[in-house]
Amino acid sequence: MAAPADAKSIAATDPGLAPAATLPGVGPALAETLRKLGIERVQDLWFHLPLRYEDRTRITPIRDLVAGESAQVEGVVEAVETGFRYRPQLRVAITDASRETLVLRFFHFRRQQAQQFAPGLRLRCYGAVRHGQHGLEMVHPQYRALRGEVPVEATLTPIYPVTEGLGQQRLRGVIDKALARLPGEAALELVPRELIEPLGLMPLRDALLGVHRPPPDADVAALLAGRHPAQQRLAFEELLAHHISLKRLRASMRRHRAPALPGDAGLRQRFLDALPFTLTRAQARVAREAAKDLAKRVPMLRLVQGDVGSGKTVVAALAALHAIANGRQTALMAPTELLAEQHLHSFRTWFEPLGVEVVWLAGKVTGRARAAALAKLAAGAPVAIGTHALMQDGVEFQRLGLTIVDEQHRFGVQQRMDLRDKGAGSGEVPHQLVLTATPIPRTLAMSAYADLDVSTLDELPPGRTPVRTVAIANTRRGEVTERIRVACAEGRQAYWVCTLIEDSDLLQAQAAEVAYAQLCTALPGLAIGLVHGRMKARDKQAAMEAFKQGRTALLVATTVIEVGVDVPNASLMVIENAERLGLAQLHQLRGRVGRGSVASTCVLLYQSPLSGLARQRLETLRQTNDGFVIAEQDLRLRGPGELLGTRQTGEMGFRVADIVRDAALMPAVQRVGTALLRQQPVLARRLTERWIGAAARFAQA
Ligand code: ADP
Ligand code: MG
Numbered sequence: 001m002a003a004p005a006d007a008k009s010i011a012a013t014d015p016g017l018a019p020a021a022t023l024p025g026v027g028p029a030l031a032e033t034l035r036k037l038g039i040e041r042v043q044d045l046w047f048h049l050p051l052r053y054e055d056r057t058r059i060t061p062i063r064d065l066v067a068g069e070s071a072q073v074e075g076v077v078e079a080v081e082t083g084f085r086y087r088p089q090l091r092v093a094i095t096d097a098s099r100e101t102l103v104l105r106f107f108h109f110r111r112q113q114a115q116q117f118a119p120g121l122r123l124r125c126y127g128a129v130r131h132g133q134h135g136l137e138m139v140h141p142q143y144r145a146l147r148g149e150v151p152v153e154a155t156l157t158p159i160y161p162v163t164e165g166l167g168q169q170r171l172r173g174v175i176d177k178a179l180a181r182l183p184g185e186a187a188l189e190l191v192p193r194e195l196i197e198p199l200g201l202m203p204l205r206d207a208l209l210g211v212h213r214p215p216p217d218a219d220v221a222a223l224l225a226g227r228h229p230a231q232q233r234l235a236f237e238e239l240l241a242h243h244i245s246l247k248r249l250r251a252s253m254r255r256h257r258a259p260a261l262p263g264d265a266g267l268r269q270r271f272l273d274a275l276p277f278t279l280t281r282a283q284a285r286v287a288r289e290a291a292k293d294l295a296k297r298v299p300m301l302r303l304v305q306g307d308v309g310s311g312k313t314v315v316a317a318l319a320a321l322h323a324i325a326n327g328r329q330t331a332l333m334a335p336t337e338l339l340a341e342q343h344l345h346s347f348r349t350w351f352e353p354l355g356v357e358v359v360w361l362a363g364k365v366t367g368r369a370r371a372a373a374l375a376k377l378a379a380g381a382p383v384a385i386g387t388h389a390l391m392q393d394g395v396e397f398q399r400l401g402l403t404i405v406d407e408q409h410r411f412g413v414q415q416r417m418d419l420r421d422k423g424a425g426s427g428e429v430p431h432q433l434v435l436t437a438t439p440i441p442r443t444l445a446m447s448a449y450a451d452l453d454v455s456t457l458d459e460l461p462p463g464r465t466p467v468r469t470v471a472i473a474n475t476r477r478g479e480v481t482e483r484i485r486v487a488c489a490e491g492r493q494a495y496w497v498c499t500l501i502e503d504s505d506l507l508q509a510q511a512a513e514v515a516y517a518q519l520c521t522a523l524p525g526l527a528i529g530l531v532h533g534r535m536k537a538r539d540k541q542a543a544m545e546a547f548k549q550g551r552t553a554l555l556v557a558t559t560v561i562e563v564g565v566d567v568p569n570a571s572l573m574v575i576e577n578a579e580r581l582g583l584a585q586l587h588q589l590r591g592r593v594g595r596g597s598v599a600s601t602c603v604l605l606y607q608s609p610l611s612g613l614a615r616q617r618l619e620t621l622r623q624t625n626d627g628f629v630i631a632e633q634d635l636r637l638r639g640p641g642e643l644l645g646t647r648q649t650g651e652m653g654f655r656v657a658d659i660v661r662d663a664a665l666m667p668a669v670q671r672v673g674t675a676l677l678r679q680q681p682v683l684a685r686r687l688t689e690r691w692i693g694a695a696a697r698f699a700q701a
Contacts, residue, residue, distance in 0.1 A: 014043075014183075014187075015042060015181045015182075015183055016041060016042050016043030016046060016181075016183075016188075016690070017041055017042070017043065018041060018042045018181075019031070019040065019041055019042075020034050020039055020040060020041055020042055020044065020045060020174075020178070022042070023042065023045075023174065023177045023178060023181075024177060025173070025174070025177065026174060026177075030166070030174070033163060033165050033166045034166070034174070036163045036164075037161060037162070037163050037166075042178050042181055043690055045174060045175050045178035045179075046178055046179065046182065046208055047208075047655070047690055047691060048160060048161070048171075048175065048655075049160075049211055049212070049234065049655045049656050050158035050159055050160055050211060050212065051159050051160065051161055052159050052224075053156040053157060053158055053159065053214070053223055053224055054070065054126060054156070054157040054159060055070075055071075055072070055156055055157075055220060055224070056072045056126055056152060056153040056156075056157050057152055057153050057154065057155065057156065057216070057220070058072065058152060059072055059073060059074045059124075059152060060072060060073055061073075061096060061097065061098035061100075062075060062094075062095065062096050062098050062100040062101070062102045062136075063098035063099070063100040064098070065102065065129045065136050066129060067129050067130050067131050067136060068128075068129065068130070069128070069129055070126070070127060070128045070129070071126070071127075071129060072124065072125065072126045072152070073094070073096065073102060073124070073125055074096060074122065074123065074124045074125075074146070075094030075095050075096040075102065075122070075123060075125075076094060076095060076096070076119075076120060076121065076122050076123075077092055077093070077094055077117050077118065077119050077120060077121045077122075077123060078093045078094060078095050078101065078119060079092075079093045079119065080092050080093075080114070080117045080118075080119065081093075082114050087107060088107070088109075089105060089106065089107050090105070090106040090107075090109045090113070090114050090117075091103055091104070091105050091106075092104040092105075092106075092117045092123075094123055094125075100135075101134075101135060102129075102135075102136055102137065102138065103132055103134065103135065103136070103137035103138075104123075104125060104127075104137065104138050104141055104143065105132065105137050105138070105139045105140070106139075106140055107139075107140070108140075116145070121145055122145065122146045122147075123143050123144070123145060123146065124143065124144055124146055124150070125138060125141040125142065125143040126141060126142045126143075127139070127140070127141030127142060154216045155213060155214045155215060155216055155218070156214045156218065156220060156223055156224075158172070158211070158212060158213070158214075160172070160175070175212060179208070179209065179212060179213070182205060182208065182209070184205070185203050185204065185205045185206075188204050188205050188208075189203070189204050189205075190683045190686055190687045190690070191237070191240070191672065191676065191683070191687070192676075192679070192680060192683070195672050195675055195676065196672070199236070199668055199672075201229070201232065201233045201236055202229045202230055202232075202233040203233075204233065204234075204237070206230065207229075207230040207231075207233035207234050208230075208234070210228070210229075210230030211223075211228075211230050211231055211234060211656070214228075214230075226656070226658060226661060227661070231656050232662070232665070234655075234656045234657075235654075235656045235657040235658070235662045235665065236657075236662075236665050236668070236669065237687070237691065238654060238655060238656055238657040238691050239654075239657045239659070239662065239665055239666065239669045240669050240672060240673055240676075240687065241687050241688045241690065241691035241692055242450075242654075242657075242688075242691070242692065243450050243669050243670065243673040244673050244676065244677060244684050244687060244688050245688045245692055246449075246450035246451040247450055247451065247673060247674075247677060248677070248684075248685075248688070249451045250301060250450070250451035250452075251677075253299055253301060253429070253451070254298050254299060254301070256299055256427075256428070256429040257297050257298075257299075257427060257428050257429070258296070258297060258298060258299035258300070258401075258428055258429055258430065258431050259297075259326065259328055259399075259401050259428055259430075259431075260294075260295055260296060260297050260326075261294040261295065261322040261323055261325070261326045261328060261401055261402070261431065262294070262295040262322070262325075262326065263291060263294065263295070263321060263322035263325045263326065264321075264325035264326075267321055267324070267325050267354065268318070268321055268325075270354060271317070271318070271321055271350065271354065274350070274353060274354075275314070275350070277461065279311075279314070280310075280311065280457075280459045280460070280461055280462075281459060282306070282310070282456075282457045282458055282459035283311050283314060283315055283457060283459075285455075286304055286306075286315050286455040286456070286457055287315050287318045287319070289302070289453075289455045290302055290304075290315070290318070290319045290433060290455070291318075291319075291322065293431065293453070294319060294322045294323075294402070294431055295322075299429050299430070299431050299432065300402075300431035300432060300433065300453075301432050301451060301452050301453060302432070302433055302434070302452060302453045302454075302455060303434045303435075303436060303449055303452040303453070303454045303455070304316075304433065304434065304435050304436070304455045304456075304457065305435075305436045305437075305454060305455070305456050305457070306435075306437070306456065306457025306458070307437070307457070307460065307591075307626075307627035307628070308437055308587060308588050308590075308591030308627060309460055309461070309464065309591050309594075309595065310457040310458075310459065310460055310461075311457065311460075311461055312406075312435045312437070312457060313343065313346050313435075314350075315435075315457070316332065316404045316406070316433060316435060317346070317347060317350055317351075319402060319404065319431075319433050320332070320347075320351075320383060320402060320404070322402070323382070323401040323402040323431075324351075324356055324382050324383070326401065327380075327399070328399055328400065328401025328402065328430075329377070329380060329381065329382055329383070329384065329397050329398065329399055329400045329401055329402075330382065330383050330384070330400075330401065330402040330403075330404065331383075331384045331385075331386075331390050331397065331400060331402075331403050331404070331430075332347070332383070332384070332385045332386075332403075332404040332405075332406065333386060333387065333388065333390050333391070333403070333404070333405050333406070334385075334386075334387060334406040334407065335387070335388075335406070335407045336387065336560070337362050337363070337364065337387055337533075337537075338533070338540070338560045338561075339406060339407065340362055340385055340386055340387050341362075341537065341540075341541070343385050343406065344358060344360050344385045347383060347385060351383060356382050356383060357376070357381050357382060357383070358382075358383045358384075358385060359373050359376050359377060359381045359383065359384045359385070360373065360384075360385060360386060361373045361374075361377070361384055361385070361386035361387075361389050361390055361395070362386045362387045362389050363387060363388075363389045364537065365386075365389070374394065374395060374396070377395065377396065377397050377398070378396045378397070378398055379398060380397075380398035380399060384397070400430045401430050401431065402430050402431045402432075402433065403430050403431070403432050403433070404432075404433045404434075404435065405432070405433070405434045405435070406435045407435065407436060407437060434452060437588060437627075450670075463596075463597060464594055464595060465594050465596070465597060465598065465599050465600060466594065466625050467590055467593055467594040467600045467601065467602050467625060468599065468600070468601045468602070469590065469601070469602045469603075469604065469621050469622045469625075470601065470602070470603055470604065470622065471578070471603075471604040471606060471618040471619075471621075471622060472603055472604070472605055472606070473605075473606060473607075473608050474576075474605055474606060474607050474608070475608070477605065480574055480603055480605060481519070481522045481523065483572070483603070484496070484519075484523065484526075484554060484572065484574070485523055485526065487571070487572045488523075488526055488553040488554060492553075492569065492570075492571050492572060492598065493547065493550065493552075493553050493554070493555070493567060493569050493570040493571070493572075494553070494554050494555070494570060494571075494572035494573065494574065495554075495555050495557060495561065495570055495572070495573040495574070495592060495593070496515060496519060496554060496555070496556045496557070496573075496574045496576070497557055497558070497559065497561065497573065497574065497575045497576060497589055498511045498512045498515045498556065498557070498558055498576050498577075499511075499558070499559055499575065499576055499577045499578070499580055499581055500577070500580070506534060508532060508533060508534075508558040508559070509532040509533060509534035509535075509558065511558070512530060512531075512532045512556055512557065512558050513530070513532075515556050515576065516528065516530045516556040519554065519556060523554070526553055526554055527551060527552045527553050527554070528552060528553070528554045528555075528556060529543045529546055529547050529552035529554070529555045529556065530543060530555075530556045530557070531543040531544060531547075531555060531556075531557045531558075531560060531561065532557065532558040532560060533558060533560050540560075543555070547567060547570075548567050550569060555570075559581075559585065559589065561589070561592060566592075566595060567592075567595070568595045568596035568597075569596055569598075570592065570593055570595070570596075570600075571593055571594075571596060571598045571599070571600040571601070572593065572600065572601050572602075572603070573589065573590060573592060573593045573600075573601075573602045573603065574602075574603045574605055575589055575590075575602065575603070575604055575605060576605050577605070577606070577607060578604035578605055578606050578618060579604075579606040579607060579610055579611070579614040579617075579618065580614075582617070582634065583617050583620060583621065583630050583631075583633060583634040583637065584630070584631065584634050586604070586617070586621055587621065587627060587630050590602045590621070590625075594625075602621075604618050604621065604622075606618065613637055616633075616637060617637065620633045635660055636660065655691075
């Protein structure tokens with residue numbers, strides 16, 4: 001197939017930039033399928049890396065198989081049985097020299113297929129081993145009949161991300177053709193030698209060949225664990241590409257102008273004088289850091305991270321005061337309605353005495369109320385608080401000067417950009433402040449938030465008492481109920497939190513209603529309240545208010561109370577099904593107690609048996625109250641995806657890098673990234689295009 005002339009000339013300078021369709025055997029149909037995988041050019045194939053490997057370089061004796069692991073076995077068919085138990089199935093028993101039996105089980109099969117398994121036939125199979133009714137089995141293994149000696153694979157088998165209409169085999173063939181066009185090391189390498197050499201990493205060319213086609217003598221264990229030098233070289237480069245792309249995003253945002261918001265000392269003082277507390281030193285410091293940014297014409301890009309209860313809201317309010325003083329609007333966006341409502345409540349309490357109107361805009365605000373809110377924002381109302389409803393089309397600000405996003409880990413960069421694009425008008429963009437309650441481990445912050453400056457609230461307001469945490473099996477529920485009775489009789493208050501993994505408001509609400517009914521029966525005479533996400537905002541508020549004022553002693557709630565709720569007299573919290581929640585969420589919930597001077601307790605009620613991971617989570621919570629320690633542990637146990645939220649994971653979508661495993665590379669990534677951007681911006685751009693492709697366009701935003 002002849003390539004177009006212009007493609008040829010590009011290919012002459014950089015063969016990686018040639019369209020994938022210039023490869024032999026890649027016609028228009030296949031090119032279209034490849035595009036679904038984000039593959040357009042030859043280099044996209046070079047960097048389409050295996051997700052994992054299958055080890056077919058050896059045969060495992062059946063006796064040595066381990067449930068939960070994948071393996072290749074070879075054996076002779078002993079017995080074949082087709083049957084119908086619940087659904088049709090085919091069972092083939094094979095045995096080998098280790099004289100053990102393995103059952104191959106198929107649920108989808110054709111009659112012909114069943115007939116080919118005659119006793120005596122020799123099979124080679126690859127699959128995941130699990131416990132069956134009669135010993136170990138493989139369900140739907142890959143298999144082939146052997147006639148004569150067939151050598152095992154010489155190398156690990158790479159498994160690539162594929163798509164419908166393109167299987168492993170065929171994709172492997174296309175990648176082989178692309179690899180044949182890999183230029184020499186000098187042409188391939190984009191990072192200047194003097195930057196990469198001191199790191200002692202493997203050359204890029206060897207690394208690519210090594211991960212796509214591991215040689216027979218490759219360190220199999222290292223490859224399977226992602227710790228092979230070839231993978232490390234690529235992980236470094238991938239992290240570098242992401243880092244550079246975030247840095248460029250930052251640079252391009254900072255090329256925009258923002259309104260200078262120096263604020264007003266008098267207004268600020270009136271606000272502080274009216275607060276029922278004085279700022280902690282950390283709050284004062286972080287507010288100063290933000291104030292400095294806000295006074296400039298360059299848009300602020302700042303992340304404020306602080307543990308649960310460290311007082312981020314008042315820092316946000318202080319930033320908003322700058323915009324207010326200078327006639328600009330502030331939009332505060334929270335991920336859930338309840339959290340947004342809490343902010344609304346705080347901001348109204350603080351701002352209305354100063355004559356500053358706070359507009360509410362959430363999904364539930366509809367019809368005439370919505371129209372009125374929109375009109376106010378378009379007319380320049382100073383503060384808007386709400387959920388993602390603030391970002392929707394039709395929401396226009398007259399002159400937005402500051403956006404505040406709470407709980408960043410539940411939004412992504414895109415959301416922040418959308419809100420920014422609500423613009424300050426006349427070519428200006430608003431300043432951005434991001435608040436996160438999940439303290440982010442430093443290495444993770446380096447990779448995920450390279451576009452933001454970070455301020456840390458590393459101090460809690462005075463008067464908090466550490467929470468004692470205990471884990472108790474659900475079978476001892478009665479004792480826990482008794483504990484509540486005693487505590488409430490002493491005038492203390494308690495939370496009972498119902499949790500479900502399902503992200504369904506309805507199911508959560510039902511669970512809470514059931515628990516509420518049970519507790520009302522078990523604790524007659526006790527004033528019990530109920531709050532969940534399906535209740536009307538007014539009823540919710542009323543239930544919260546009753547609890548705040550001590551008219552109810554026990555509050556049964558869903559995880560809606562995870563954020564914002566503040567009742568210092570509440571000193572006992574019971575969390576049901578604690579084993580189902582992640583560390584960060586448990587820590588957030590627990591942060592609702594320990595706010596007064598009485599010693600508080602958190603009871604983690606769990607369903608036995610506990611999985612290993614769940615046990616570790618509960619143990620971590622028992623041992624520490626420190627949000628940073630918990631976040632580090634969370635990262636180790638769950639990986640970065642869950643910590644940052646699914647949206648962000650998709651955005652980060654690493655191919656080889658793992659920001660936990662490869663955290664040690666980050667300081668070098670940062671160093672090389674800075675140097676490359678400064679000295680070789682063109683190479684930096686080519687590097688991000690190589691790794692991030694279409695997503696790199698983001699960086700031009
Ligand atoms: P978070 O950082 O978890 O968002 P909040 O801003 O909700 O924390 O603050 C938690 C509670 O602490 C609120 O009731 C708030 O009024 C209170 N608070 C904030 N700062 C101080 C302070 N400096 N001294 C005493 N209480 C404070
Ligand atoms: Mg908060």
